[in-house]
Amino acid sequence: PSDVPQKQNQKFVRKLQQLQSLLDTNGYASSSYSSKKFNLRRDHLLEDSYRIIMSSSAKTLRAKHIHVTWDQEEGLDYGGPQREFFFKLSRHLFNPYYGLFEYTSHGAYTVQISRFSSQIEDSL
Numbered sequence: 001p002s003d004v005p006q007k008q009n010q011k012f013v014r015k016l017q018q019l020q021s022l023l024d025t026n027g028y029a030s031s032s033y034s035s036k037k038f039n040l041r042r043d044h045l046l047e048d049s050y051r052i053i054m055s056s057s058a059k060t061l062r063a064k065h066i067h068v069t070w071d072q073e074e075g076l077d078y079g080g081p082q083r084e085f086f087f088k089l090s091r092h093l094f095n096p097y098y099g100l101f102e103y104t105s106h107g108a109y110t111v112q113i114s115r116f117s118s119q120i121e122d123s124l
Helices: 001-027 042-054 079-091
Strands: 037-039 065-069 101-103 111-113
Touching: 037 042, 042 079, 065 079
Parallel strands: 037 065
Antiparallel strands: 101 111
16 A cells, blocks of 8 residues: 555656656757847847747747847846847837737727738738
8 A cells, every 4th residue: 555655656757757758859848948049129129029030940939038138238137138028029019000900999009900911011
């Protein structure tokens, strides 16, 4: 009877190792530290982001950490530049000016996919 918990623990450890191996193989969780560096110009945020994302593999984009550097402003990234990047990028992407999204109604600050978004070319 005392041998049962030990066997269950061994089965659990084996299954956990299999899961970690499967995730690592597919690029979701690597055993080594992985990061993707985004060097961005503040006045070309969409263009730079698009260029970096489109030139990267899907596995690379699943990096554990995104390191953001603005206009060659070197410094320690404790999450502030990364947070600023996602905040500014989302504001730009959802801006109705680009035609991908439109306001849901007059005076509202919520957006929906624009009916004209399919006619926008694949260029920024």
